[in-house]
Amino acid sequence: MEKSEWIWMNGEFVAWDDAKAHVLSHGLHYGTGVFEGIRAYDTERGTAIFRHREHLERLEKSAGLYYLELPYSADELRGATHELIRRNELRSCYIRPIAYRGYGTMGLFPLDAPVDVTIAVWEWGAYLGDEGTRNGIRAKVSSWRRISNDSLIPAAKASGQYLNSILAKIESHKAGYEEAILLDDKGYVCEGSGENIFVVRDGSIHTPPQTASILDGISRKSIIQIARDLGFEVVERNIGRAELYLADEVFVCGTAAELTPLREIDDHPVGDGAPGQITRAVQTVFEDALHGRAERYREWLDPVPVAAEDPAAMDVSRQVA
């Protein structure tokens, strides 16, 4: 992992190596935290954060679903992130805000534990590899099912929930694949361990609906819009496992992985074993949007101002116990 110089912790800028939490932090023991994964890109208009507001809104929603009161508003977190990127002098980076229950109480009743908020930024290349982004990766359908609505909250991006993704990821890695595809509790295709999934068949694009226990991905939403703008039909519907093998093209998308084609699933080649035309068409526009080359999607980018814009936004040192 590429170190940066500064991390933002509860309203203060702290040196990377000093950004520490207590070993009795509630979140460490019980997974009581919510987080986001966001990316900033080096665009011709400077560093810009992709769909920053939507990510911060999702953070607020995830927090609310787990009864975590965020001590900072989305505007404050946005301003702090801008300042953090500036201080670290990064042109592009991955951004990880996390709010978690800190040190103070133990046991399963968490509401008396303080909520700590941290933002870290660092340089992070293609999550599934540059080669994967270009030529596609090999995936395996996991024996682990994605968490369901009747035991957790799939729409929340919550720390503890990721044990499910991690089991699937380790299983696929040990079996020699680059990514896992999880089915939902009913056996329909759900998503990758950290990405949403799309299946192309007979010229139209299909993706599992909200009812399939997916995370409501921000890349997914962007790709649906781009694909429709390109004139493709996009259908949100339940997808059977065998459809993965019969598909002409399959790709996954997420903030970390961006758009990554799948070239093989469970040792079956996807289509002719190379990224297909529709995948390529959508990927090209998506990458243009991320990097600020697509005028049509410019509003999705939150430019990081070169100088501190609003000192009030920096005044975020208070803490809610």
Ligand SMILES: Cc1ncc(COP(=O)(O)O)c(C=O)c1O
């Ligand atoms: C489980 C899971 N599904 C899907 C996604 C894709 O979501 P997004 O495009 O908002 O990054 C992610 C990544 O955040 C994820 O962790």
